[in-house]
Amino acid sequence: MxxxxxxxxxxxxxxxxxxxxxxxxxxxxxxxxxxxxxxxxxxxxxxxxxxxxxxxxxxxxxxxxxxxxxxxxxxxxxxxxxxxxxxxHQEWTQEALSRMTGLSKFTVTDPSSSRDLTGIRIEVMADGKFGTPYYLFLKPYDETPKPTPEDPSPEEVPSTTHLILHRHTIPAYFIQPLNVLAEKHLPPPPQMQNLDRFVRDVRHFLVLHYLRRSRLTHIKDEVTQNLPDLNSDSDDAHTPNIYVSEFLMDPEARLVEIHWLDINDIHSSIKRQAWIALTEKGGIEGLIVKEDNQRILHMEMQIKGDDWVRGTTDSMDWTSGLFKRLRWPSHPL
Known part of the structure; x- marks a missing residue:
């Protein structure tokens, strides 16, 4: 070997x-x-x-x-x-791609007609957090010819170039602007359609709504967290005598209603209220503060902030530090 x-x-x-x-x-x-x-x-x-x-x-x-x-x-x-x-993993990857782009297009089958629908997914985000996505579903425009004596039941002819809004998950209070955009950008034949512009304009007002609601919700949370404990006997030096008791907003986040109460006289008949109307971009469109039906101008100026003359109130920038500016002064400024 x-x-x-x-x-x-x-x-x-x-x-x-x-x-x-x-x-x-x-x-x-x-x-x-x-x-x-x-x-x-x-x-x-x-x-x-x-x-x-x-x-x-x-x-x-x-x-x-x-x-x-x-x-x-x-x-x-x-x-x-x-x-x-x-x-x-594939679903997670698809979810990540949809959120990165903000807009994504897909095809689904309509169970009622077994025909393909064009689906649009719209992402919204504020403060680094994604909201619930919105969906638009569009079907082909119906180009079926009208019945005639020779052909009383013509065969359905779906358009290959034009779409019509079929279903969506947009909130009901946005139906009017949604329909206006659909009529503007998705007209019937023979006019040209602009699906890209339609989707981007819809996403624009949805994103602005989400930003307004996010900012106002943050202020509302501050109000809730700083409500005084009326059942406690201890005195809190940080709680003002007149405090914000309610901060309300409508579903569109375009109207805010604020109420103040006197901690020493909860059942007082004196009413202190404010109403703030917002623009689509979140700026102040109108502001009224009243105490017993008398307009309180110094509080209106205080709520707007020192930089309102520089155009700060034209966007959501005015909401920064708003909770502190809602403090009702003991004496008029």
Whole structure:
């Protein structure tokens, strides 16, 4: 026997080494299996596994101290879970792409007619948080010819170039501007349509609405967090005698109503109220502050802020620090 053969024989692993390698690989496989299985609800997995294991008479392979399952069923579950994880990843990727672009287009089937609809997904975001997406569904314009004596029931002819708004998830208080934009940018044939402009204009007023609502909701939360505890006997030096008791806004976030109360006289007949009308961009369109039906001009100026003459109130910038400016002064300025 040559020295090369001897060297080759001496480098082959021993039986004990092979057993150790097999045990190591088996433990590694079991660890990965347990990790995959734990990616979903552990309880539902154990329930499913115990049901499958009870009906199987095959040899059991231990996965963990509390989990027993057959090799065949284990492979089936791992394949199923892998497919689910892959599908979840694809859905997550699609969700991320939709949010990155702000607008996305897709095709769905109308269950009532089995025809394809054009779907538009619109994303809105404020303060780094995404809101609930809105959806528009458009169907082909109906170009079916009118019935005639020769053809009383003409075959339906969907347009290949023109669309019409079919369904949507836009709030009801935006129906009027939505219909106006649809009439403007999606006219019937033979006029040209501009779907891109229609979708972008719709997204524009939805984003502005979300920004207004987000800013006003933040102020409303400040008001709620700073309401005095009227049942407490302790005096809070930080609570003004006259405090903001209510901060209300309409669904469009275009009208704000504010109420003040005197902490020392909750049931007082004196009414202190303010109304703020907002523009689409969130600026102040109108502002009235009254105390017993008398207009309080110094409070109106205080709410607007010091920079209102520089155009700050033309956008949402005026809302910065608004809660502090809502403090009712003890004496007129």
């Amino acid at each position: 040559s020295s090369l053969d001897e060297l080759h024989l001496t480098e082959e692993p021993s039986f004990e080494e092979l057993q150790n390698q097999i045990r190591t690989l088996t433990n590694l496989r079991n660890t990965h299996q347990a990790t995959l299985l734990s990616l979903r609800s552990t309880k539902s997995l154990k329930d499913h596994i115990s049901t499958v294991s009870a009906s199987s008479s095959q040899t059991k392979t231990p996965i963990s101290s509390s989990l027993q399952i057959s090799d065949k069923n284990l492979n089936d579950i791992l394949l199923t879970r892998s497919a689910e994880l892959s599908k979840d």
